Amino acid sequence: MSAWVCTDNHIRLIVTGAGRLDLLSKDTDLNHLTTTLARENVLSVDCRYGEETPKRDVAYSPVDRVDEPAIFKDRMSEEELLNLHKQVGCYEYQSCEHPGWDNSDAKGLCDRITDAVEEALDMTYEQINEMKNYNALPWGV
Numbered sequence: 001m002s003a004w005v006c007t008d009n010h011i012r013l014i015v016t017g018a019g020r021l022d023l024l025s026k027d028t029d030l031n032h033l034t035t036t037l038a039r040e041n042v043l044s045v046d047c048r049y050g051e052e053t054p055k056r057d058v059a060y061s062p063v064d065r066v067d068e069p070a071i072f073k074d075r076m077s078e079e080e081l082l083n084l085h086k087q088v089g090c091y092e093y094q095s096c097e098h099p100g101w102d103n104s105d106a107k108g109l110c111d112r113i114t115d116a117v118e119e120a121l122d123m124t125y126e127q128i129n130e131m132k133n134y135n136a137l138p139w140g141v
Contacts, residue, residue, distance in 0.1 A: 003048045003094050008058045010141045011037045014091055016062045017084035018109060020076055021116045030060035033109075040095050040106040047098035078121065085117045085128055086137045094140075 015034050018024050024033070038058040046053050076084070088110050101107055118125060128134055 003045050003097055004140075005045050005053065006038070006041050006091055006094055007141060008038070009063055010087060010091065011041070011058055012061060012063045013084070013087055013141060014109075014113065015060055017076075017080075017088070018113055019062075020080075021084075021113060021120070023109070023112050023116060031057075034058045034060040037091070037095075037106050037109070040101075040104055041091065044095040044097040044101065076120070079133070081117045081120055082128065082131065082134045083137050085114065086134060086139065087141060088113050088117075090140045 011034050014037060015024075015030060018033075019028075019030075024030075035057045039055055042053045042056065045051070092107070092110050095101065095106060114125070118128065121128065
């Protein structure tokens with residue numbers, strides 16, 4: 001599988017999910033966080049393919065899916081949690097190709113989201129990946 005630059009909505013979905021899981025402080029600059037995740041992804045793809053893509057800023061707006069607005073709310077459905085888990089996994093796959101990934105804020109946020117989803121579902125990573133409805137979800141949005 002090849003690496004690609006994630007869509008703005010993919011990045012926004014991850015930030016929205018982090019907010020809905022209460023993983024962000026009230027002082028978090030959502031535009032800065034969204035841009036940080038987008039730039040980390042581009043850095044990885046550039047490293048993988050020896051390119052130099054211009055840095056991009058991504059303004060935050062809340063989304064659950066590509067075409068659905070969202071609000072930060074207390075509970076996420078199982079489907080929303082599974083979708084978030086899969087989109088974080090996809091983002092990590094697209095963003096881990098550079099030497100600084102392991103110590104990046106982006107990886108730290110992804111780890112916290114993954115842990116929170118697994119805790120909310122009371123399932124391990126392996127159990128989630130074996131679910132039929134998880135496998136039917138798209139890889140990237």
